[in-house]
Amino acid sequence: MNNKIFLRDVVGNYMLNLGDKDEKVVVVNADLMGTCRNKTFVEKYPNRSFNVGIAEQNLVSFSAGLSAEGYKPYAFTMAPFMSMRACEQVRTDIAYGNKNVKLIAVYSGLSGGISGPTHWAIEDCGIMCSIPNMIVVEPSDKKEAESLLEESLNINKPIYFRITTESTKDIYTEKTKFKIGKSNIPIKGNDGAIICSGVTVQFAIEASKIIEEKTNKKFRVIDMHTLKPLDEKEIINACNTKNIIVVQDHNIIGGLGSLVANVIATNNLNTKFKILGIPDIYPVIGHANYLYNKYGYDTEGIVKTAIKMLKED
């Protein structure tokens, strides 16, 4: 098991596979080809690679135009710029027209760390999930990222890929199957459920093991790699455990927690429920792992929350 894998490397490099498979695939950059790690595609397919400069609005609108003529653009930049600088272009030129453009947004959540708040995206799930036609995906490991990217090739709709720059670990085996809109369950358990996505899945898996050691209770880990459309069935099932913790590298408002809460409330389900994430502030400057700990959504924070929750029984 490789211990340090960076999903932006995985995703950027995997573009080459998509490019080999489908000549309609084009890559559009906004002066962050290096940061987004898609140089291998650009070098092999220079005619199908575009770089619009530091102009994210143009990145998105230009991609919409390519899509209007039948190409399959994968547009790359950092999540804060994709979701906010170019927000109206995403909404009007991509989503309103239901264009086949894949938005690959790196630096999700606080993974930008000491780059500071300009390079964090703690609002993007709320923004993207509220845009009609937009599919929102946040992979947690290499296998999952590659598989979901592969699937995206044949989905003729816009997809926002939320990619962390923090390291991830291998979670799944070669045999694991993934499908956009269907969650994966890397850890089974019936005493509680940790619903999570992206970088937080590895924290949840570790936490579940520690919780079992300390309390003899087994917490299921639900990797909700698709935030929209949400796998409601699995959330409803999880409520039978009566202990739900949602973990997200996002503001506490508008992220996975809000989405899960909506399912619980509209289905009149009875469960204890806790959302872990950024408490509606702009955090202090710090490395991502420091911040995940400070705001209580790393392994330690999840364990504490679960133990407290179990004591409420």
Added chain:
Amino acid sequence: MKNIIKELELKSKEIRLKLIKLSSIESIHIGGDLSSTDIMTVLWQYKMKYKYQDEFRDRFILSKGHASALLNLEQAMLGCYEEQKVYDEYAKDESMFAMHACNMKNPYIEISTGSLGHGLPVACGIAVALKLKKNNKSYVYVLMGDGEQSEGSVWEAAMNATKYKLGNLVVFIDNNDLEADGHINEITSLGDIGNKYKAFGWNVININGNSIKELVETVDNLPKPNTDIPTVVIAHTTKGYGVSFMENNLRWHAGKINEEQLEIATNDLLGKRNNNE
């Protein structure tokens, strides 16, 4: 040549009469519709190769999406749908015609627009895609407003167009000098629009945009689509052109007219105007 100009002048007048009729039924962006009418008529009824879904059709993007009524009437004149449908359905519930160009129910609109500064960036993507497909026959036409030039995204695209050598891209700017709140140089310090495009490496043409003759001469002499330099036509126009009480009058950026105004406007357009301009 003379016959073509005469014919197009008549068609332009016909479109203006239809716009006036529509504005007596629903509020439309009449001021900017009337200033753009000659540009649009020369494009849609003369220059553009347009056959629905044909790969080699010319593409048209109405970046000033608020001139949707004009686009709808040009498309109706071309036979895309019945003119009466526009009067019956424009801005009605469940309609195919919105106040800003919307292609959800109108497939003849390439790209939905309305928010300004989007048309040119999207058109650059289309133009580059045509080159990638080795389509050397189609033009991509864009109509923008002059106030719209304040949007930063326009200039992002202006750079992109020269970088990717989009000689198949032809932009018309309806330079009627007025935007919603006032004169364009009072609202911002826009200055000489043509020189700005020239600085970005564009082929710049300045003409009277309410002269069918100048418009026809311009479109007859455009660089071919397989060339390398994008073209912008700064079309100097009059907002509300052809209707006495609307010309250069901010009040008529958008609006609905009453019966009395309809009569005056109709007489103006039919050349029965009393005042000497």
